[in-house]
Amino acid sequence: xxxxxxxxxxxxxxxxxxxxxxxxxxxxxxxxxxxxxxxxxxxxxxxxxxxxxxxxxxxxxxxxxxxxxxxxxxxxxxxxxxxxxxxxxxxxxxxxxxxxxxxxxxxxxxxxxxxxxxxxxxxxxxxxxxxxxxxxxxxxxxxxxxxxxxxxxxxxxxxxxxxxxxxxxxxxxxxxxxxxxxxxxxxxxxxxxxxxxxxxxxxxxxxxxxxxxxxxxxxxxxxxxxxxxxxxxxxxxxxxxxxxxxxxxxxxxxxxxxxxxxxxxxxxxxxxxxxxxxxxxxxxxxxxxxxxxxxxxxxxxxxxxxxxxxxxxxxxxxxxxxxxxxxxxxxxxxxxxxxxxxxxxxxxxxxxxxxxxxxxxxxxxxxxxxxxxxxxxxxxxxxxxxxxxxxxxxxxxxxxxxxxxxxxxxxxxxxxxxxxxxxxxxxxxxxxxxxxxxxxxxxxxxxxxxxxxxxxxxxxxxxxxxxxxxxxxxxxxxxxxxxxxxxxxxxxxxxxxxxxxxxxxxxxxxxxxxxxxxxxxxxxxxxxxxxxxxxxxxxxxxxxxxxxxxxxxxxxxxxxxxxxxxxxxxx
Amino acid sequence: xxxxxxxxxxxxxxxxxxxxxxxxxxxxxxxxxxxxxxxxxxxxxxxxxxxxxxxxxxxxxxxxxxxxxxxxxxxxxxxxxxxxxxxxxxxxxxxxxxxxxxxxxxxxxxxxxxxxxxxxxxxxxxxxxxxxx
Numbered sequence: 184x185x186x187x188x189x190x191x192x193x194x195x196x197x198x199x200x201x202x203x204x205x206x207x208x209x210x211x212x213x214x215x216x217x218x219x220x221x222x223x224x225x226x227x228x229x230x231x232x233x234x235x236x237x238x239x240x241x242x243x244x245x246x247x248x249x250x251x252x253x254x255x256x257x258x259x260x261x262x263x264x265x266x267x268x269x270x271x272x273x274x275x276x277x278x279x280x281x282x283x284x285x286x287x288x289x290x291x292x293x294x295x296x297x298x299x300x301x302x303x304x305x306x307x308x309x310x311x312x313x314x315x316x317x318x319x320x321x322x323x324x325x326x327x328x329x330x331x332x333x334x335x336x337x338x339x340x341x342x343x344x345x346x347x348x349x350x351x352x353x354x355x356x357x358x359x360x361x362x363x364x365x366x367x368x369x370x371x372x373x374x375x376x377x378x379x380x381x382x383x384x385x386x387x388x389x390x391x392x393x394x395x396x397x398x399x400x401x402x403x404x405x406x407x408x409x410x411x412x413x414x415x416x417x418x419x420x421x422x423x424x425x426x427x428x429x430x431x432x433x434x435x436x437x438x439x440x441x442x443x444x445x446x447x448x449x450x451x452x453x454x455x456x457x458x459x460x461x462x463x464x465x466x467x468x469x470x471x472x473x474x475x476x477x478x479x480x481x482x483x484x485x486x487x488x489x490x491x492x493x494x495x496x497x498x499x500x501x502x503x504x505x506x507x508x509x510x511x512x513x514x515x516x517x518x519x520x521x522x523x524x525x526x527x528x529x530x531x532x533x534x535x536x537x538x539x540x541x542x543x544x545x546x547x548x549x550x551x552x553x554x555x556x557x558x559x560x561x562x563x564x565x566x567x568x569x570x571x572x573x574x575x576x577x578x579x580x581x582x583x584x585x586x587x588x589x590x591x592x593x594x595x596x597x598x599x600x601x602x603x604x605x606x607x608x609x610x611x612x613x614x615x616x617x618x619x620x621x622x623x624x625x626x627x628x629x630x631x632x633x634x635x636x637x638x639x640x641x642x643x644x645x646x647x648x649x650x651x652x653x654x655x656x657x658x659x660x661x662x663x664x665x666x667x668x669x670x671x672x673x674x675x676x677x678x679x680x681x682x683x684x685x686x687x688x689x690x691x692x693x694x695x696x697x698x699x700x701x702x703x704x705x706x707x708x709x710x711x712x713x714x715x716x717x718x719x720x721x722x723x724x725x726x727x728x729x730x731x732x733x734x735x736x737x738x739x740x741x742x743x744x745x746x747x748x749x750x751x752x753x754x
Numbered sequence: 755x756x757x758x759x760x761x762x763x764x765x766x767x768x769x770x771x772x773x774x775x776x777x778x779x780x781x782x783x784x785x786x787x788x789x790x791x792x793x794x795x796x797x798x799x800x801x802x803x804x805x806x807x808x809x810x811x812x813x814x815x816x817x818x819x820x821x822x823x824x825x826x827x828x829x830x831x832x833x834x835x836x837x838x839x840x841x842x843x844x845x846x847x848x849x850x851x852x853x854x855x856x857x858x859x860x861x862x863x864x865x866x867x868x869x870x871x872x873x874x875x876x877x878x879x880x881x882x883x884x885x886x887x
Contacts, residue, residue, distance in 0.1 A: 221824060221856065304825065340863035341834055392873030421831050460838050 184245045184549065185330050187295045187474045193290045198299060200225050203285035209284060225305075225343075227283055227298025231392065237276045237284060238301040239291060243311035243329040243353075244272035248539040251550050253294045255535035258485075261287050266535070268520060268528040270362075271350065272310050272699040273301060286673035299337065301680040304345045306417075308335035310352045312360040313553035316476060317509050317561050323380055325355035325653040328409065331464065334408050342417050345431035349417070350389075352554075360552050364388050367434045368416060369397045386416060386446070387438030395435045398443045400450060408454075411461035415454035416741045419446070479547045479562050484512020489568045496583075500572050503583040505563075514565055516546075516586040518558035518575060525579075528556030537578045545571055557585060602617040758870075760795060760816060760847075774818050777802050781824050788813070797849065800828040811836075817846040819866070821852030832865045837865030 187195070196575050202222070207217040222231075229236040239254070246254075254274055258266045261283045267275045279287060291297055300307060304331065309329040316324040332351060342349070353370040369385035369524035373626030382404045387399025404412050420434045438446045490501035506515040518538055521527050538558060542550045547558040553559055563571055575581040760772045763779060773796040780787050787794060795816030800803065807817075817836060819829040829848065836842040847871040848861050861869060 218854075304827070338860075340828040342827070343860055344825055344830065346827070407877040418831050421827055426826070426828075456839060641882075 184247060185242070185472070190565070192292075192295070195295070195297050195299075198226070198297065199285065199288045200405055206285050222588065223284075224303040225299065225587050226284075226288065228281075229302060230281070234278045235281050235284070237279050237287060237298060239274045239276070239296060240301045240308050241273050241296075241552055242333050243309060244313055244324065244554075246550045246552065247294075247545040248548040248550065250294045250296055251539040251542070253296070253536050254628035255532040255539065257287055257290055258535070259532040264533075265529050266530045267273070267526070267542050268530060268552050268556050268558070269553050270528075270556060271308055272313075272554060273308055274552075278531050301733050302348075303343075304333075304347050304349075305343045305347075305363040306339065306349045306351065308350075309333050309336070310350075310361055310366075311561055312313055312356060313559050314506065314515060314561075315355050316361060316478065317513075317515055318356050318360075319509050320356045320358060321509070322357070323355050324376060324473075324476055325353040325361075325370075325372055326476050328370070328372075328382075328406075330472050330475070331409070331469070332413065335413070341414075342421060346426045347429070347434075349420075351413075352621065356711060364396050365390050365394065366397065368413065373403055373406075376405050376485060379405065382409065384412065384416075387435040387443070389433055391433070392430065393435065395439065397435075398438065400443065400447050407463045407466075408458070409464055411458050411463065412450075412454055413452050415457055418457070421451050423449075431707070443747065478510075481510045481513065481562070482564070484510075484564065484566075486511040487565060488654060489565045490512075493569065497569060497572055497574075499583040500581050501568065501577075504581065505584045506569065508562065510562075512565055513562055514568060516560040516563045516571055516575075518550075518560065518580045519551070519582040519584055520580070521584055522579045522582045530558075532741050534578050534580060537574065538580065541571065541574055542620045545632060555585075596685070610669050640650070755881055762797070772815070774779075774816060776806075790793070794843070795847075798832065800826055800832075802832075802844050804832045804840065807836075811840055811842050811844075814842075816847060817842060818847045818849045821848055821850040821857075823852040824854055826852045830860065833861070833864040833866050 203213065204218065207216045207222075214222075227238045227240070229238070231718055237576045254266060258264055258276060261280070262278045267277060276287070286296060309332045311325045311329045312318070312321075315321070315326050331352070336351075349368075350366045351368045351370065352361040352366040353372070354361040354363050355372045359369075359371065361369075363371065364385060365388040367386070367389060369388060371383040371385070373381055373383050375381055382401075383399060384401040384404050385394060385397035386400045389395055400411070400416070415728075416434075420437060424434060424437045425431045441449070461493045490498045493501075504519060508514050508518070522531055535745040538550060538560075542548055542560055545564065547563050548559060551559040551561055560571070572581055760774055763773060763775045770792040772793040772795065773790060774797050776797045776801070777784050780796055790863045793815040794813070795818060796807070796810075796814055797818040797820060799820045800822065807814075811817075819832050819836075820827045825876050832847055833848075834847060838857070846866045848857070848866050850870075852859050853861075853869050855871065858869070
C-alpha cells in the first residue's frame, strides 16, 4: 500500500496542529460557529444534532493491520467502542467529543491516516473495486490511479469550493464492482487497440434524492491525459454547476440539464484549450506509484476445494463469503458486517482488533473495506480458510450473506422501481431516465418513515443519531422499533388501496399514496408477473441491484427472485 | 499588508487615481472608462466569462475577482484562466465578503497576488503562513 513520504507526513502533522489551534479557539469563543464550520468540515468533522461525527478517510478502502488496530483503539477510547464503515469505504465515528477530535487526528497521523476532504464541497475519497489486484477479470490494478487522483485532488486550489461534493470511483475490471455508475465520475479501465492502458469515463451518476446512472462522456481516455481530462470536467462543473439550490448542485443535474452531448462538447473544448498547459502524467510517476501496489510474495500453491467434506455451515460461508483469487491456492475472504440484528457496516473495537490480528497472520497484514460495507481479507491461503472461518465466526463476522440483499434490506424493491416505470409509461413524467421521487406527496408524519430515497436506503444506519433521531429513541425503548412501523406501513397501504373507486382507477392521488414501499409490498407479486422489467427505470434498478447485491433480488412477497437462495444462518 | 492606492468605483476618486470599475459598468460606458486618466482595473463577478476579457486584458492593470461568499468557488477557476490561459500579468486581486484568511493558500496557488480581506477578518494572523507557502 501507499506509504507516506516525509512531505506527506509533515503535511498531515501540520494539519493536526492547525486544527488543534482552531478547535481551541472555537471552544474559547474566539471563533464563531460560522467561522469554525469550514475549518472543521475540511477535517471531516460534522456537528450534528446529537453528537459530532468524524469521518476518517480510508483511501480506496485499503488498510494495514496496524491502522485497523489503531481505529479500534480510537473507537474504544474516544467513542463508544464501535465504528461505522460507510459505502464509500471510509470509517465514521459517531460519538466523539469535540475537544477530543484533535487528539484523534493526532493518533491517526501516527499511522498515516487523516480525515482531510472527507466532507465539504470538494473531491472526496476516491473509491476502488475491492478485488483490485486479485481479480481474474482485471485489466489493471485501479489503486495506483486512485492514489494519483487522490494526490492530485488533495487540497487542489481550484476545486476545494465546488458547487457540491464530488465523488470519483475507479474500477479495474469489465464488471463494475465499485458502483462507479452512481458516482459523479466513474472510471473504467480499458485498453485501446494498441493495448495501452486508459479509461472509459462516465459522468453524472449519483444516488440521493435524484438517483441517476452515469453516462459515457469519453470511450477511451489515454492514461497520460487522465488528470487534464478530470480537470476539464471539474472546471466546467465548477464554473457552470448550480450554486443557488443545494439539491440541484451535483454534477448529475448539470449533465442532465445540458444533455450529455452538450456537456461533452464543453468538456472537450475546455480540455483542448487546457491540455497544452496541463501536466501530463509522466510514466515515471505512474511507475513510482505503481511500485506501492506490487503483488504480494505469494507462494506457489495448487487450487483445491477447501469446502469439500466440511460441515454445511462452512460450505455455505465458503460459497457466499469467499471469492476466487488471481493466484492459485489463494482466495479472497469477506468479513461480513451484516450479522442479523446488526447495523450494516458497524464494527466493534474487539472485532476490529480480531480482524487486524487475523489479517496479520493470514493475509499479509492488509485489510480492505468494500462499498457494500463489509471488510475483505484479500490474500488468504485456501488451506487456512477453515481456521479463518472459525475465527471470524467466533466474532460474529461470518454470516454467509455476501452478494445477497440480506444486508441490503434498504435497497429499493424491484416492485417499487417497476411501479415507477409504469407511471412513466403512462406519460406521467417527462423524463424516465432519472428515478425521481419528487412527485410523491410530501406528508410529514405519515410518510416520514417511509423514506424511499434510494441513497438513504442504501446507507442509513440506525446508529447514526444525527440522521435518525427516532431510531435513537427506539434503542432507549421509548418507541418500539421496526415491527410496529412495518405493520403501520402495510396497514396504511391497505387502507388507501381499499379507498379506490372503480370509476377512478388512475385519478386522484391514490397512486401517489400507494407509491413507494407500501405499494410494492402490497402488489409486489402481481407486478413481477405482469410487467416485463425492461424499461429504463427497472434497468436502473437492476443495475443498482447488480452493483450492490451481485444480481440477487429480494421481494417481500416472493422472497429471493434469483435461484441463488442463500442458506439460513447457522450459528 | 500594503497600503492600497486603488479606488473602487463609487468611492471618491480624483482624476488620475487608480480606479477599479465593475465589468458591467465598463461595458456600458466603454468610451468614458477607456479614456480614464489613471490606471484602470476591472472587477468581475462569478458569472462573468473571463474569456470575453481577452482583448482588453493588455490595457488593464488589475483584475479584481469577486468572492461574494466563502463557499464561492468560481473565482478560483477565473483566476487560473486569467493567469494560465489568457496570460494576464497585472495584479490579480480577490475581493468581496467571501475572502477569508483560510483561503490565502488556495488563492495564491490559483495565481492571485493580492486580496482584500472581508470585514472583520484579522489580517495579521495568517499572513506568516501564507508567506511560508
